Amino acid sequence: MPALILASASPRRSELLKQLGLAHTIHVADIDETPLCNESPADYVLRVADEKSHTIHQHYPEDSVVIAADTSVVLGDKIMGKPESLEHAMEMLSLLSANTHQVFSAVSIRGRYTQHCLSVSDVTFRAITAQEIIQYWHTGEPDDKAGAYAIQGLASTFIKNINGSFSGIMGLPLFETAQLLSNEGINIFNE
Numbered sequence: 001m002p003a004l005i006l007a008s009a010s011p012r013r014s015e016l017l018k019q020l021g022l023a024h025t026i027h028v029a030d031i032d033e034t035p036l037c038n039e040s041p042a043d044y045v046l047r048v049a050d051e052k053s054h055t056i057h058q059h060y061p062e063d064s065v066v067i068a069a070d071t072s073v074v075l076g077d078k079i080m081g082k083p084e085s086l087e088h089a090m091e092m093l094s095l096l097s098a099n100t101h102q103v104f105s106a107v108s109i110r111g112r113y114t115q116h117c118l119s120v121s122d123v124t125f126r127a128i129t130a131q132e133i134i135q136y137w138h139t140g141e142p143d144d145k146a147g148a149y150a151i152q153g154l155a156s157t158f159i160k161n162i163n164g165s166f167s168g169i170m171g172l173p174l175f176e177t178a179q180l181l182s183n184e185g186i187n188i189f190n191e
């Protein structure tokens, strides 16, 4: 079994990998995550995930497997990252209120092969008030989450419906991840 390295600072991604029973070390990739001019959401998350896995794979032997991911919340042509302030969270969550948006999550895996894939999910919010957004902000939960919410937390009370992958919305689509890892000889059921 090759060594598995998670190129991510996201505790959620590590938890999700552990959910598959996969032991891993963490080596955070510090890269510029600014979208390029006119870059589509799909191209953006795939490029950033690839840059993260590439940066970290350089530090390890060829036969190690590095996994990286990138998640964005997308509404129309707006790509939403993490909130920088209460005002920024208010702006994003007001747009998501009473609306359906997409969550794009890319996974990039480098080992013997270079592989990546994309998970896109639809998420529908009920109407949320400015008062709720302010209270939600003060819980600290929106802080380091794309679109300023966490489906796995209190924001579950805002979400009427999802069509897609719960783990993908949380930051690491496990169905796709398991498929890519099996191409590298990492199998969930026969470690």
Ligand SMILES: Cc1cn([C@H]2C[C@H](O)[C@@H](COP(=O)(O)OP(=O)(O)OP(=O)(O)O)O2)c(=O)[nH]c1=O
Binding pocket: 007, 008, 009, 010, 011, 012, 013, 028, 029, 033, 069, 070, 071, 072, 073, 103, 144, 145, 146, 147, 149, 150, 151, 152, 169, 170, 171
């Ligand atoms: C939409 C959504 C996002 N998120 C999180 C997943 C990611 O951690 C974060 C999106 O930011 P990312 O830039 O994808 O990841 P990150 O900065 O946390 O970690 P790294 O770049 O080192 O891998 O938002 C949730 O936890 N729940 C959600 O419902």
